[in-house]
């Protein structure tokens with residue numbers, strides 16, 4: 001089949017151009033087994049395309065072939081923002097909308113789109129790429145390694161809930177209407193991005209989701225979305241927020257957290273205490289919590305807090321190894337030569353890593369490699385969310401034992417990365 005690979009043209013205002021854009025969106029919905037997107041959803045997506053300068057690539061059947069038309073048989077889109085690497089905000093290629101029509105699967109359509117996307121990013125000097133995935137077995141072959149996790153937590157907010165004696169968060173919580181709070185919400189998201197390793201800059205479509213203007217799954221305004229913010233003492237500053245929905249499950253009410261972030265223990269614990277105090281609600285659930293969420297350590301009864309699942313979240317791929325490794329913190333001083341293998345070649349090569357006082361100087365080297373790892377493993381090592389010792393102990397980092405141990409000591413960071421935002 002002579003497939004036609006092309007990018008969507010967003011400047012084409014003709015009827016055919018508009019139809020092709022709606023058809024592209026339809027292909028994505030079909031790929032994720034969702035209903036046909038109503039025009040409103042197409043409009044929400046088009047706002048994001050414009051705000052984030054999204055590139056939408058697709059594969060179409062050649063004209064005249066049975067089944068040919070405006071709906072592509074494979075899709076992939078991307079946009080460029082930033083990743084907090086621990087010492088910097090580096091340019092990041094964010095990839096999404098990866099689908100293939102089931103009648104055309106396993107013919108290499110996604111391989112072509114993905115490899116074109118990575119080559120384009122590398123040619124533009126973008127050092128990192130990332131995605132959030134539906135299946136964990138797909139992206140390692142393109143050098144992506146799992147890098148951050150989201151924890152599913154469930155907190156019993158009945159009489160069992162309470163903070164330990166002596167823990168009394170300062171400040172206060174006030175509810176706000178999410179519909180007119182975007183300036184505040186986006187400011188807090190930006191601060192989170194600046195301060196938290198592993199976080200990505202906010203994609204444009206979050207404005208619709210976090211203000212309740214549009215619920216992607218329900219395909220209507222999100223009338224149930226509620227928001228509360230935490231204020232420091234004397235209302236000097238807003239230093240945290242929670243977005244949540246109260247839902248019914250098995251006849252019992254729960255508060256489902258959509259987003260929770262607090263800068264400092266007062267904000268974080270204050271917001272959790274607020275959630276736990278909502279009347280008629282028996283549990284709080286959050287399916288993308290920070291695995292390092294401190295609330296459990298503040299509870300009088302640890303049994304009120306349950307982890308129900310742990311999920312991979314952000315997958316990271318290094319395209320420019322010296323730039324990326326130079327922008328990450330290092331926990332120990334050390335000097336070693338590592339060799340990266342990469343099927344697509346972007347990260348391939350030998351590099352000297354010289355770390356001192358938390359900062360590494362990284363350059364290409366012709367010296368003998370002491371340590372070897374794949375691009376996928378490097379992606380997992382990068383943000384410090386996957387234990388380097390686990391990568392060593394499973395044979396994913398190999399080489400001279402002392403050098404491997406040195407890399408593990410250098411790469412193991414004292415805090416966990418966390419990303420709030422899927423895309």
Ligand SMILES: CC(C)(COP(=O)(O)OP(=O)(O)OC[C@H]1O[C@@H](n2cnc3c(N)ncnc32)[C@H](O)[C@@H]1OP(=O)(O)O)[C@@H](O)C(=O)NCCC(=O)NCCS
Nearest residue numbers: 031098099100105106107108109110111132133134137138
């Ligand atoms: C995942 C999906 C996009 C793959 O598309 P595709 O066009 O069939 O992929 P390709 O033919 O280009 O396959 C490329 C490689 O990925 C592998 N692969 C594809 N889908 C896979 C899957 N679900 N699990 C494991 N490997 C997979 C192929 O075996 C192939 O491997 P190889 O080249 O090393 O032999 C497609 O199955 C799909 O639309 N799935 C539903 C939506 C989805 O899950 N999207 C991913 C969102 S993160």
